[in-house]
Amino acid sequence: MVVLDYGSGNVHSAVKALEKVGATVELTADRRAxxxxxxxxxxxxxxxxxxxxxxxxxxxxxLIDKRLAGGRAVLGVCVGMQVLFGRGVERGVDxxxxxxxxxxxxxxxxxxxxxxxxxxxxxxxxxxxxxxIADERFYFVHSNAAQTWELEVQHxxxxxxxxxxxxxxxxxxxxENGPLAATQFHPEKSGDAGLQLLSNWLRTL
Amino acid sequence: xxxxxRVIPCLDVAAGxxxxxxxxxxxxxxxxxxxxxxxxxxxxxxxxTFLDVTATVDERATMYDIxxxxxxxxxxxxxxxxxxxxxxxxxxxxxxxADKVGVNSxxxxxxxxxxxxxxxxxxxxxxxxxxxxxxxxxxxxxxxxFVVTTHGGRRETELDALAWATRAIELGAGELxxxxxxxxxxxxxxxxxxxxxxxxxxxxxxxxxxxAGRVSDFPDAIAAGxxxxxxxxxxxxxxxxxxxxxxALTESGVVVR
Numbered sequence: 001m002v003v004l005d006y007g008s009g010n011v012h013s014a015v016k017a018l019e020k021v022g023a024t025v026e027l028t029a030d031r032r033a034x035x036x037x038x039x040x041x042x043x044x045x046x047x048x049x050x051x052x053x054x055x056x057x058x059x060x061x062x063l064i065d066k067r068l069a070g071g072r073a074v075l076g077v078c079v080g081m082q083v084l085f086g087r088g089v090e091r092g093v094d095x096x097x098x099x100x101x102x103x104x105x106x107x108x109x110x111x112x113x114x115x116x117x118x119x120x121x122x123x124x125x126x127x128x129x130x131x132x133i134a135d136e137r138f139y140f141v142h143s144n145a146a147q148t149w150e151l152e153v154q155h156x157x158x159x160x161x162x163x164x165x166x167x168x169x170x171x172x173x174x175x176e177n178g179p180l181a182a183t184q185f186h187p188e189k190s191g192d193a194g195l196q197l198l199s200n201w202l203r204t205l
Numbered sequence: 206x207x208x209x210x211r212v213i214p215c216l217d218v219a220a221g222x223x224x225x226x227x228x229x230x231x232x233x234x235x236x237x238x239x240x241x242x243x244x245x246x247x248x249x250x251x252x253x254t255f256l257d258v259t260a261t262v263d264e265r266a267t268m269y270d271i272x273x274x275x276x277x278x279x280x281x282x283x284x285x286x287x288x289x290x291x292x293x294x295x296x297x298x299x300x301x302x303a304d305k306v307g308v309n310s311x312x313x314x315x316x317x318x319x320x321x322x323x324x325x326x327x328x329x330x331x332x333x334x335x336x337x338x339x340x341x342x343x344x345x346x347x348x349x350x351f352v353v354t355t356h357g358g359r360r361e362t363e364l365d366a367l368a369w370a371t372r373a374i375e376l377g378a379g380e381l382x383x384x385x386x387x388x389x390x391x392x393x394x395x396x397x398x399x400x401x402x403x404x405x406x407x408x409x410x411x412x413x414x415x416x417a418g419r420v421s422d423f424p425d426a427i428a429a430g431x432x433x434x435x436x437x438x439x440x441x442x443x444x445x446x447x448x449x450x451x452x453a454l455t456e457s458g459v460v461v462r
Contacts, residue, residue, distance in 0.1 A: 009327075010300070010302060010304050016280075017280050079327075112410055115208065116379070116432075117433070118209045119208050141305075141329045143328070
């Protein structure tokens with residue numbers, strides 16, 4: 001397992017949480033290690049444009065594309081999820097994202113932001129990430145999110161599984177789309193439920 | 206589908222040990238921080254806060270090792286405050302495993318620090334820690350009556366608590382830790398008037414701190430508008446468990462995890 005090392009906030013917890021559920025984890029941006037890992041965890045903390053710029057320094061978009069082209073698993077977390085969309089608008093700054101999915105990440109319409117704390121969500125029944133933990137709460141800390149899902153998938157491709165949560169309106173809390181998965185909340189900070197989600201993800205690899 | 210109210214045990218740390226005193230004085234040993242953090246997480250704490258209570262006074266750097274060890278065992282959010290003076294201090298704490306940092310005196314001395322931290326790491330990383338006192342000073346009479354203090358409540362400033370909080374949010378603070386120096390350690394309950402005033406001016410989450418003694422104090426703080434409740438000695442002295450607090454909140458109709 002590789003946790004992508006590109007100077008993003010607290011990656012220590014992601015490494016420790018993955019180790020806790022049995023993974024062998026390397027914190028690196030080495031191209032070969034990233035390409036060959038069974039799973040790539042993409043963390044992300046801070047402003048959308050800052051995360052995009054930091055990702056560019058390790059050619060993160062290219063690394064993710066190459067893995068996905070080979071059907072190899074990638075899990076984006078928090079802003080590491082947000083940058084997978086087409087664009088992000090934050091504090092008036094409009095930034096192009098990695099564009100794995102169409103759509104815009106922008107500010108939630110809630111009275112109190114950031115959305116900070118433990119919230120519920122509504123995963124689809126087929127979800128593998130949320131198997132056994134669909135009723136648990138997970139830890140969110142963010143002000144922006146994707147609030148519409150725009151990707152339409154044609155038969156025979158399987159439809160992406162989109163999990164919604166609510167804070168001043170619905171937003172996307174998680175996506176499972178073939179090898180590419182993402183969570184807006186922090187599984188590495190969501191106690192036992194979060195560890196179970198990471199364990200579920202490992203099981204899909 | 207509602208965000209749960211957070212219950213946050215606060216561990217005041219001095220020289221690597223958890224301590225507790227009344228109004229930040231007469232500090233007593235209350236245990237090992239890493240062990241206690243693990244215990245509280247197991248009991249259902251929603252976050253853990255470490256405050257290095259000697260950092261400002263003794264010019265001591267905060268406890269990276271304690272943070273690192275805790276983050277290896279405890280998979281819930283961890284806030285660390287005390288002695289944070291620069292974006293580099295924040296970077297080092299985040300790299301050690303902290304999710305949020307509490308900033309207090311350094312932001313009062315140099316408010317631009319708030320924007321610098323928010324720009325580099327995002328507003329969600331920055332908890333503005335406020336030690337607030339009711340005052341009869343001239344400055345207080347001109348404003349809300351609540352002033353910001355420094356040095357663990359020992360020094361009053363002329364900053365009006367509400368005006369400072371408003372400005373700090375504009376600059377990029379992501380959360381307010383509202384600590385009443387008057388109520389701290391008294392166990393007479395949170396300063397509800399202060400929480401109400403802070404809630405009214407704040408667009409970011411408000412954490413109530415200082416004065417928790419009985420289980421009923423917690424729902425009172427939520428009713429006054431707090432998004433989270435923080436307490437220290439009632440937990441350290443084993444007078445209340447996290448579960449006791451959560452039951453009381455649930456009985457009052459407050460949603461908890």
